[in-house]
Amino acid sequence: MKYRILILGASYGSLLGTKLLMAGHRVTLVCTGPTARLINFEGTRVRFPIRGRESLLEIASRELPGVLSASTPDEADPRAFDLVVLGMQEAQYGSQGVRELMGRVARARKPCLAIMNMPPLPYLKRIPGLSTEALAACYADPSVWEGFEPGLITLASPDPQAFRPADQPKNVLQVGLPTNFKAARFEAEEPTALLRELEAGIEGARFPLGGDAIEIPVKLKVHDSIFVPLAKWPMLIAGNYRCIRPNDMIPIKEAVHGNVAKSREIYDWVSKLCTGLGAESADLVPFEKYAKAAESLGKPSSAARALFGGAEHIERVDSLVRRIARQLGLQSDTLHEIVRLVDERLGRNRARLSPSRSFEALASVE
Numbered sequence: 535m536k537y538r539i540l541i542l543g544a545s546y547g548s549l550l551g552t553k554l555l556m557a558g559h560r561v562t563l564v565c566t567g568p569t570a571r572l573i574n575f576e577g578t579r580v581r582f583p584i585r586g587r588e589s590l591l592e593i594a595s596r597e598l599p600g601v602l603s604a605s606t607p608d609e610a611d612p613r614a615f616d617l618v619v620l621g622m623q624e625a626q627y628g629s630q631g632v633r634e635l636m637g638r639v640a641r642a643r644k645p646c647l648a649i650m651n652m653p654p655l656p657y658l659k660r661i662p663g664l665s666t667e668a669l670a671a672c673y674a675d676p677s678v679w680e681g682f683e684p685g686l687i688t689l690a691s692p693d694p695q696a697f698r699p700a701d702q703p704k705n706v707l708q709v710g711l712p713t714n715f716k717a718a719r720f721e722a723e724e725p726t727a728l729l730r731e732l733e734a735g736i737e738g739a740r741f742p743l744g745g746d747a748i749e750i751p752v753k754l755k756v757h758d759s760i761f762v763p764l765a766k767w768p769m770l771i772a773g774n775y776r777c778i779r780p781n782d783m784i785p786i787k788e789a790v791h792g793n794v795a796k797s798r799e800i801y802d803w804v805s806k807l808c809t810g811l812g813a814e815s816a817d818l819v820p821f822e823k824y825a826k827a828a829e830s831l832g833k834p835s836s837a838a839r840a841l842f843g844g845a846e847h848i849e850r851v852d853s854l855v856r857r858i859a860r861q862l863g864l865q866s867d868t869l870h871e872i873v874r875l876v877d878e879r880l881g882r883n884r885a886r887l888s889p890s891r892s893f894e895a896l897a898s899v900e
Contacts, residue, residue, distance in 0.1 A: 535731060536560065536600075540615040542632070544569050544578075544604060547621030548707050549696050550649065550715060552580045552593055553752060555600030557735030562615070563604045564635065569704045573604035580696075581708040582750055590708065593741060593750065607631035612642040617728060624652040625847035628675030640681035645725035647717060649690045651770055652849040653763070655679040656687045660721065660760055661811055665861060672854040674847045686725065690717035691763040694752050695831065711830060712751035718760045729756045761813035767855055768804040769824050772797045774835035775852045775872045778879065783838040786831035794825065800868045804855060810862045841879045844886070852876055 537559050541547040544565035551561045563573060577595035584591045595602040608631055612618055618639050620627070627636050639646065648654050656679055658666050670676035695711035698704065719726040733754045740747035776789040776797075790797045801821045808818060833839075837848045852872045859865065 537616040537728065537732070538562075538614060539617045539619060540564065540610060540612055541619040541621050542607075542635070543621035543626070544573060544704070545621075545698055545707060546649065546692065546696060547619060548578045548580060548705075549694060549709065549752060550619060550621065550754070551602065552578065552595060552598070553736045553739070553750070553754070554732065555595055555598040555602055556593075556739035556741065556750065557732070558599045558739075559732070559735070560601045561603075562610065563602070564607055564610050564632075565604055565704075567606050570604035570606055572703060572705050573602070576703075576705055577602055578705045578707070581706070582752070583709060583712055584748070584751070591741075591743070591750075607635040610635055610638075612639045612644050615644060617725075617732075618644050618646045620646055620648040620650060620654070622650075624650060624849045625674035627678045633675070633678055636678050637681065640683075643683065643686060645720060645728065646682070646687045647690055647729070648687065649692045649715060650849070651692060651766060651774075651851050652854065653689050654682065654687055656682040656684045657689045659684040664811065664858065668861065669854060669857050672850045672857060685721035688718050688720050688725075688729075688760075689763040690715040690754070691766040693766065697833075697836075709752065710833075711827060713827070714753045714755050716755050716757060716762050716765065718763055719756060719758050726756070729754075757817075759814065759817050761808060761811065761817045764808050764811070764813060765818045767808060767851060768801045768818070768821075770851050771804045771855060771869060771872065772801040772821075772824070773828055773831070774837055775876065776800075777834040777838035778841060778872070778875050780875060780878075783834040783842050785833055786835055787828055790825055790828040790831075796868070797821075797825070800866065803864070803866050803869075807855065807859050807862060807864055810864070811858070841876065841883070844883050846880065846884050848876070848880070850876070 539559055540562050541551050542564045544563040554561050579592050579594050581590040581592045655666055693713040696707050696709045699708050733756045736754050741750050773786045773790045777783050798821050805818050840848050856869050856873055
């Protein structure tokens with residue numbers, strides 16, 4: 535079957551969108567007015583690194599069998615879609631227009647796949663024994679998630695690294711690390727079956743090039759364990775958030791390999807937290823595999839870049855992990871210092887900037 539999929543977020547969302555278009559599905563990207571007009575006029579272009587090929591391969595949406603369109607939040611009607619993908623940063627869901635759309639999504643009772651580092655609050659309610667009320671303060675606007683049913687929301691780890699090249703228009707995305715989206719199943723069978731059909735379609739899709747039909751990296755992998763997407767947490771704490779220093783930021787590679795022993799220590803500590811919640815060791819990624827991948831991450835994390843770019847909100851996985859750790863009786867001085875540095879930088883940014891930011895400004899954050 536071919537499905538209709540609504541994706542909130544035209545930057546990172548265009549990566550999964552391209553893979554879905556390759557499989558023949560209909561995709562609508564939700565973004566700002568100018569970006570929607572650009573995409574509706576020109577389509578999207580996503581650049582992939584291909585093994586054995588020196589240059590990046592650019593895939594234009596107009597060359598694919600699926601159908602792509604774009605709309606603003608006000609125009610989107612979730613009732614017309616089979617699946618909603620939440621591909622924005624957590625703080626963006628409370629911005630004007632998007633907040634109202636989220637309310638319509640919740641009322642439409644459509645299955646939602648979140649591709650976020652910060653798990654939606656309804657998803658965390660699926661974890662047995664976790665007190666989510668104590669976690670609400672970690673979210674920019676926790677009321678956005680009211681009305682969503684935990685059984686209709688699931689999470690995919692946003693492992694692929696992608697960014698908008700600074701010298702390119704907003705319909706261009708470049709993939710830096712072509713790993714897979716690892717999604718947990720829904721509680722119910724019907725939306726899980728839909729996810730597995732998308733998985734199979736993406737797996738089987740090929741792109742014609744030079745007389746051949748080649749496989750394009752970045753797949754969707756669906757897992758039975760609800761803890762598989764949490765495998766990103768040790769990576770975020772050991773690498774992404776440790777890019778943030780008191781007065782500057784460093785690349786992820788340096789954050790991880792500048793002191794490998796300390797990186798391993800905090801990585802293993804967060805992994806222990808995940809197993810304390812119920813994850814199996816097989817759900818997680820060994821430190822050695824992550825450290826190897828981090829060697830290619832030569833830029834600071836998007837969280838660090840946003841902070842030092844003046845953002846008033848970033849995804850607070852650091853704060854979320856610390857609050858969950860307290861529920862399990864765990865404590866880490868390294869994590870405490872990370873939270874302190876992020877709090878301090880956010881305080882500076884909020885003191886300097888206006889009380890609220892527009893959807894356009896938030897949408898520029900990867």
